[in-house]
Amino acid sequence: MTAAKPFAKRLSIEQVEEGAVLAPKFGPDGFLPVVTTDASTGEVLMMGVMNAEALLQTIRTGEAHYWSRSRNCLWHKGATSGLIQKVVEIRIDDDQDAVWLRVSVTGGASCHVGYRSCFYRAVSPDGNSDPIALTFTEAEKAFDPVAVYGDAPNPTQL
Amino acid sequence: MTAAKPFAKRLSIEQVEEGAVLAPKFGPDGFLPVVTTDASTGEVLMMGVMNAEALLQTIRTGEAHYWSRSRNCLWHKGATSGLIQKVVEIRIDDDQDAVWLRVSVTGGASCHVGYRSCFYRAVSPDGNSDPIALTFTEAEKAFDPVAVYGDAPNPTQL
Numbered sequence: 001m002t003a004a005k006p007f008a009k010r011l012s013i014e015q016v017e018e019g020a021v022l023a024p025k026f027g028p029d030g031f032l033p034v035v036t037t038d039a040s041t042g043e044v045l046m047m048g049v050m051n052a053e054a055l056l057q058t059i060r061t062g063e064a065h066y067w068s069r070s071r072n073c074l075w076h077k078g079a080t081s082g083l084i085q086k087v088v089e090i091r092i093d094d095d096q097d098a099v100w101l102r103v104s105v106t107g108g109a110s111c112h113v114g115y116r117s118c119f120y121r122a123v124s125p126d127g128n129s130d131p132i133a134l135t136f137t138e139a140e141k142a143f144d145p146v147a148v149y150g151d152a153p154n155p156t157q158l
Numbered sequence: 159m160t161a162a163k164p165f166a167k168r169l170s171i172e173q174v175e176e177g178a179v180l181a182p183k184f185g186p187d188g189f190l191p192v193v194t195t196d197a198s199t200g201e202v203l204m205m206g207v208m209n210a211e212a213l214l215q216t217i218r219t220g221e222a223h224y225w226s227r228s229r230n231c232l233w234h235k236g237a238t239s240g241l242i243q244k245v246v247e248i249r250i251d252d253d254q255d256a257v258w259l260r261v262s263v264t265g266g267a268s269c270h271v272g273y274r275s276c277f278y279r280a281v282s283p284d285g286n287s288d289p290i291a292l293t294f295t296e297a298e299k300a301f302d303p304v305a306v307y308g309d310a311p312n313p314t315q316l
Contacts, residue, residue, distance in 0.1 A: 008289035010316045017271050017314055022281060022290040025315075033205055035193040042200020044249070047191055047256040059281055059290065091202070091277035092292065094269055095314040098205040100277045111252055113175050119249035119258045123180060123217055131166035132180040132217065134250065156175055156253040157183075158168045 005052050017094050025097040026052060031067060032099055039088035039102040045110040046118045050099060062087045064101055070155040081148045083107045107143065112155060114141035163210050175252050183255040184210060189225060190257055197246035197260040203268040204276045208257060220245045222259055228313040239306045241265045265301065270313060272299035
């Protein structure tokens with residue numbers, strides 16, 4: 001962090017767990033894990049990370065910002081795709097090292113593969129197959145990723 | 159990993175993103191991030207991590223297992239508190255490096271501080287105070303943590 005941020009210093013476990021000031025704990029890599037849900041349906045849309053700047057930008061602009069580890073830059077979600085996430089509520093967990101973002105999504109989708117949620121597959125109830133099988137939970141894509149992203153590099157890594 | 163696990167090898171981006179076999183990608187530390195929600199209300203209860211063994215135990219037993227980084231051991235959630243998380247559904251994300259667990263919770267609470275959810279505070283809508291203020295979203299605790307955990311060490315670290 002190069003500039004002072006309006007975060008409280010972490011002084012005691014009681015203050016962190018029971019206090020009314022934001023005192024986030026970023027990991028050794030400078031990141032907090034974030035889970036983002038659709039505020040109206042409760043569906044988990046995606047998981048990501050924020051550094052201090054992304055958290056502040058999210059609070060100040062009311063639009064979700066993350067740190068992109070694949071592109072190694074601040075990531076204003078939707079800047080490329082138009083699928084902006086408008087912040088409805090920002091929650092912090094007990095020890096203030098994780099964020100829950102409740103959002104409404106322009107266009108209704110958040111996943112680069114084209115689905116509404118990144119979590120479009122479930123472990124099949126008969127979990128005894130080898131390899132373990134997955135079942136799709138979304139019947140069709142919400143948008144065409146090629147039309148939206150063109151030939152931008154796919155962030156998925158093997 | 160000491161034994162072969164029933165996970166598929168990651169062969170291509172198409173297989174990982176659009177395939178019907180579980181091919182999880184654990185981080186360099188051996189962990190996947192996990193978000194756990196209440197299957198009936200959609201509320202985010204907690205975030206944690208799983209190693210391969212925790213993911214397999216969760217699939218095979220139908221009860222949430224995590225890796226406890228504070229205790230450095232496999233963690234059968236609820237073994238101490240009785241607040242067992244019964245698995246309703248296990249989702250995996252697009253690139254298979256994050257898990258969404260939908261559960262029902264014995265006793266209705268998941269947070270060691272005594273609240274229903276670990277995310278019992280929200281960033282106040284007037285995000286311009288310094289430090290930034292938090293507002294409680296749960297009016298009272300669901301259980302008394304002292305009665306449940308006694309003098310077990312608090313996992314929160316400054």
